[in-house]
Amino acid sequence: MDKKQLEKDFAEFTKDQDVKDWVQFLDNTGYRYSPYNTMLILMQNRGRSDKERAKFKCVCHSYGAWKKQGNQVMSKADMERIYGYSCNGYAIYVPISCKKEVEKTDGETETRYFTRFKIGYTFDVSQTLGYADYLDKEKEINEAVYERAMPFEAGKEILDKVEGIKVEYGDDEKAYYDRSKDLIHIGSGQKRNGGTVLHEIGHYLTKEIGKEENYAVNEILAELCNVHLHRVFGYKFNYNYSKIWASRTDLKMDFDKFAKLYRATEKTVDEFVESQKLKQAA
Numbered sequence: 001m002d003k004k005q006l007e008k009d010f011a012e013f014t015k016d017q018d019v020k021d022w023v024q025f026l027d028n029t030g031y032r033y034s035p036y037n038t039m040l041i042l043m044q045n046r047g048r049s050d051k052e053r054a055k056f057k058c059v060c061h062s063y064g065a066w067k068k069q070g071n072q073v074m075s076k077a078d079m080e081r082i083y084g085y086s087c088n089g090y091a092i093y094v095p096i097s098c099k100k101e102v103e104k105t106d107g108e109t110e111t112r113y114f115t116r117f118k119i120g121y122t123f124d125v126s127q128t129l130g131y132a133d134y135l136d137k138e139k140e141i142n143e144a145v146y147e148r149a150m151p152f153e154a155g156k157e158i159l160d161k162v163e164g165i166k167v168e169y170g171d172d173e174k175a176y177y178d179r180s181k182d183l184i185h186i187g188s189g190q191k192r193n194g195g196t197v198l199h200e201i202g203h204y205l206t207k208e209i210g211k212e213e214n215y216a217v218n219e220i221l222a223e224l225c226n227v228h229l230h231r232v233f234g235y236k237f238n239y240n241y242s243k244i245w246a247s248r249t250d251l252k253m254d255f256d257k258f259a260k261l262y263r264a265t266e267k268t269v270d271e272f273v274e275s276q277k278l279k280q281a282a
């Protein structure tokens, strides 16, 4: 796979897309690739045959990682025999750290470290010998995941431990974060759950990142925090909500910006959880 071609295809692929096309990658239950790599996988899948696309689950791991899980990526011959066709893995960017000696003006040399990206390959579960087994268990897996949705009380427990924020509970339907007062308001409406609370915490956490951004961008930031907080605390996020929300926004953003915001929110959440020792406390 040629790197230049991959980049060109990617720019073309994401050009007419929107945030709602990108939140789907959050559903990926395989290795948690970066937004960029996940979109690369989805892009390549779009160009594959109907048969292959019908089997695809976007549950991807490297050859070695599948092996560690007791599964095996199919050989071309296996695939021909079982499916009647064969296909390649999906190209992704793999970071490699490099160093080089640089000569300084005073004649001394200095070691500089930098990251380069090389092309590696990842494989969907449909490209492994364990696919039939996966399909058997899929319903069970999805149901187990559903049961891990965060209840309201768990969200509240986390919120009560957040320092530096005022919390107000009301008997209305609203939930919001008031930036000027650093205040989170949570109403007792029927539809609230742990995610409602974490979304508002997300607004609080991203107030700096989102300072110069508009309303729609701030909603994305809060929602990305919500997703990551669920993950950190071991709950399954209900992506359907994000998808509905994202399909309502007509926000135009380029993919690089989205990926950058995504990374920034993850970092913010991780630092926050670490600094507050929230993980152990919860």
Ligand SMILES: [Zn+2]
Pocket: 199, 203, 218, 219, 222
């Ligand atoms: Zn919001």
